[in-house]
Amino acid sequence: MIDIESELRQGIERQQAGDMAQAVGHYKAVLSAEPNNVDALNLMSVVASSLGDFNTAASLAYTAIAEQGDWFLSHLNFGNALMGLGRPAEAVDAYQKAVTLNPQSPEAYVNLSDALVQSNRPAEAADMAVQAIIIKPEMADAHVNFGNALLALDSPGEAVEAYIRASMIDPENALAWMNLGNAYIKLGVIDPAVDAYRRAIALSDGPIKRLNLGSALYGAGRLAEAAQAYRDCLALDPKFLDAHINLGAVLRDMGALDEAEATVRAALALAPDEPELHWNLALVLLTKGDYSQGWQEYEWRWQTPHFARFVREFHQPEWQGEPLEGRSILIHAEQGYGDALEMARYIPLLFDKGAAVTLECRQGLGRLFSTLHPDLTVIEVGDGPLPRCDFHLPMMSLPLAFGTTLETIPAKVPYLSVPKGAASFADLADRPGPRIGAVWSGSAGRRDNQPRSFRPHDLMDLVDAPIYSLQKGDVAATASDLFDHGLMVDLGPRLEDFADTAAAIAAMDLIITADTAVAHLAGALGKPVWILLPYPSSAFLWMSQRTDTPWYPTARLFRQTSPGDWSGVIAEVHQALAPGLLA
Known part of the structure; x- marks a missing residue:
């Protein structure tokens, strides 16, 4: 017992x-x-x-x-x-x-x-x-x-x-x-x-804690420390996919593109069907200019959580380069205004293939996009039913469908023009120049808008003439004191849509802008445009270290060398203007 x-x-x-x-x-x-x-x-x-x-x-x-x-x-x-x-x-x-x-x-x-x-x-x-x-x-x-x-x-x-x-x-x-x-x-x-x-x-210690530390450091722009935190995370759990994904992303932002690619490819050996890894690989390859593989990997975007909610169902097949003579195709909107302005260059090429083309675009782009081709049917999102066509394609899939490489980008500009009926800026012609148009902030809804934006006051003293603000939205009010003192002229209230903005750009000698839709619009119009980029720049279009871009021959890139430091960029802009380039 x-x-x-x-x-x-x-x-x-x-x-x-x-x-x-x-x-x-x-x-x-x-x-x-x-x-x-x-x-x-x-x-x-x-x-x-x-x-x-x-x-x-x-x-x-x-x-x-x-x-x-x-x-x-x-x-x-x-x-x-x-x-x-x-x-x-x-x-x-x-x-x-x-x-x-x-x-x-x-x-x-x-x-x-x-x-x-x-x-x-x-x-x-x-x-x-x-x-x-x-x-x-x-x-x-x-x-x-x-x-x-x-x-x-x-x-x-x-x-x-x-x-x-x-x-x-x-x-x-x-x-x-x-x-x-x-x-x-x-x-x-x-x-x-x-x-x-x-x-x-x-x-x-634990992998999740290291991952969160890395993400916090990443958010603070402390990229090298973030990369180390992700490496420490992987030392604790070599199969932690989120750490692989984030490490690849931060290495890309650091400009360590070869290491970023190696990191992502090693992770894909563990999880070959992980969409976020393919998405990261796409961004790395496109930033490197490896378009032959990069645009293929870019198609994985639709399987990532962010893009999956935007997937649309169409009865017609997606165009993958089939003959278009005598056939019809619908090109439909996706992502932002800048992406649409960049990809619009492919629309005339579809007509060259003999297609009847319908373009769906976001509100505010319709009048402008009507200048792409006289036979183009343009429908803004929400303005009516889309026609049945033989094929469809989202806009950002056009480079893949055309087999675009770095050497074959259709970069002839201008491919857009100011449509009839757009706002007139003839009153600016008699004003003393040079005429510089400026945009310092993009959409406030974008999570990366704050680091890519600068202060309108940073542009003061560039030239001995007022600068013309093309800034739209509430952020335009940050220049209200400059408007009041005549140091900057507010054209924003005269810009109802992108057609009006195109007309304003056409009246300028130079556009200085943050990484916004206006940068793409100015480039598409063939206007000299200086684009001020943050460090790191999340846009693969601008690639790494280059001061030019094969997408827009009239564009010049000015890059931060450390996060948040616009002073060096502005000094470089001052120096570029010093010889009286626009006099």
Whole structure:
């Protein structure tokens, strides 16, 4: 006859010492004598969960519940096992039963909060975390879970407060530091996020922490440090695809194109059908000017999460270079205005092949694109049904369909012109020159707009004449003081669409612009255009290090040498204008 109490006590001692095998031996001895001993079943469930055997843990806890359904600890353990099995919705039910049976258990409320967050019920999760805090204010995990719920409720500022409180209670709580970093990222506060991730890593290293650190550093423009963080992540988990994807991207931005390509290709050996890797490879190859492979890889975009939501279904087949004589084709809009302006050069080539062409474009481009060819049918998105054609093709697939290489880019300009009925800028002809048109910011909705934008004030003193603003949108107001003092002339209110903008560009001697649609429009019109590029530049079109582009013969590129530093770029522009180029 064994001593049940003694066996349980010894099992608990061995479990607390980390000797799980010996602990299990004691619990099994108890269960051999009393198969339905609830204490042994629960303790065995805890051991099984700690070892990652959640199926066994769930079975043991469920047996304990069947034996004594009013014991809250059995429901708590059952919920923990279900969470380990990735079944949070079921875990919620188990934890709610535990809370009902023991309303004073902070652990039950904390675990219920976690399950509710993972079940996409953050408001309830916040309430449960608060209950745990009321019962046990110095419970760090309760504050962590409160922060998690707040973060899920899109309240990152309040989440930061919760995580800071947790880290003050328990400075060695790695999860508090990790999630604090996540909250800072959501607030757009990068440097504190980096510090928080480093604290979390120092306490408990792991691939996810290294990945998040790398992403924070990447967002701060600290590319070399980001690359190292991703390498450290891969040292911990060589098969972590997100780290491979991000490392390839940051190496491309650093201009280490050969290393970026090698990194992505090595990752593709592990996951040959991963769309994000193919997408990264496309960007690397296109940036290198390897168009023969790059445009093929670019077709993987439709399988990435970002582009998959834009996939459209057409009854007609996608054109892949078949003869078009006497046949019809629909070219349809995708991506941004600049992409459309760049790819519009291919439309006349379709007519050269004998096709009847319909072009769908974004609102504001229709009048301008009517100048591509007299027989072109142009339909702006949302302005009516699209005709049935023999073929269709998204605009950014045109280079592949035409077999475009770096040497065969159709770069003859102008391929666009100012349409009849566009705004007139004849009143500018009598004004003293040179006439320089400027755009300093693109669409505010683009996530990379801030680093690619500069200040309108940076352009002052370039010439002894007012500069003409072609800037549209709310950002034009950043130059309001320049407008008031006559240092810049605001043409924005006169620009209803891209046809009007084309007319304004035609009245200029030079366009100076950020990487925006106006850069493409000026290039397509054959107007001298100086394009100021950030470091790193995410646009593969501009390639790497070049001061020219094979896409626009009249364009000149001015590049940052470090993130956020426009001073060197502006100085280079000053120097380029100094000889009186436009006098």
